[in-house]
Amino acid sequence: MSNNNLIKGSLQTIILKLLEENEKMYGYEITQRVKELTAGEIKITEGALYPALHKLEAEGLLTTEIQQVDNRVRKYYSLTKDGQKEVTSKMSELQGFVENLQRILSPDLKPGFNI
């Protein structure tokens, strides 16, 4: 689905942040939301997403809850307390990185930046 080699390292942050905003999402929903938000420019592949979700769950940052919808099983993910802390941490890490990237790539301007 995606040929974007830049996502590396930010997928976890994306997942966590979306779950911070939505409280409860299932995998497929996440892929669709990201597609929507970026007008189809970033597509999270299932091969990347599901292993990432499982890893975050194994780390105790997410919990799951299975729901039956039209005879179809849906697995909802939501943040644990550790997960909530981690969002903040990951977000500021990413913000810091983008700021540094800016310092390297745009030597002229050094304004405040928020993400």
Added chain:
Amino acid sequence: MSNNNLIKGSLQTIILKLLEENEKMYGYEITQRVKELTAGEIKITEGALYPALHKLEAEGLLTTEIQQVDNRVRKYYSLTKDGQKEVTSKMSELQGFVENLQRILSPDLKPGFNI
């Protein structure tokens, strides 16, 4: 030197952009410049930098020129014409990515963004 897993995919862009600005740089110089610009927060490791430089050279985006400085060999890199085109391309790609990241991670604000 670095534990930043976010650089993935942007190292080439960093190298190319620095060479666009400086016209001629050697490897060690690049690591030091990045360190300076980011107050030591981003450190390009040699194990990442030199292979990347060799790859860019093999792709015809960079050319090299050896200089003797104090009995020490220094390998200067500079952009080829293809390299100059590639900087523009890579920069807008990265900018586009950061914009998309913003749309995902900061659902509130959608201002113009430059990098």
Added chain:
DNA sequence: TTATATATTTACCGATGCTAGGTAATACAG
């Protein structure tokens, strides 16, 4: 002489995401 800074190189490793396939139910078109 030992450590530090400059300067380049490379073999091997680890993390992360992608490809491509499987499973399964629903819905719609031919």
Added chain:
DNA sequence: CTGTATTACCTAGCATCGGTAAATATATAA
């Protein structure tokens, strides 16, 4: 009724990218 698309999840194996750590070599300071 069959094929295709959509929804929804999972995973083995691969590819890419950067990091670790070591080697090599010179100069300089402690």
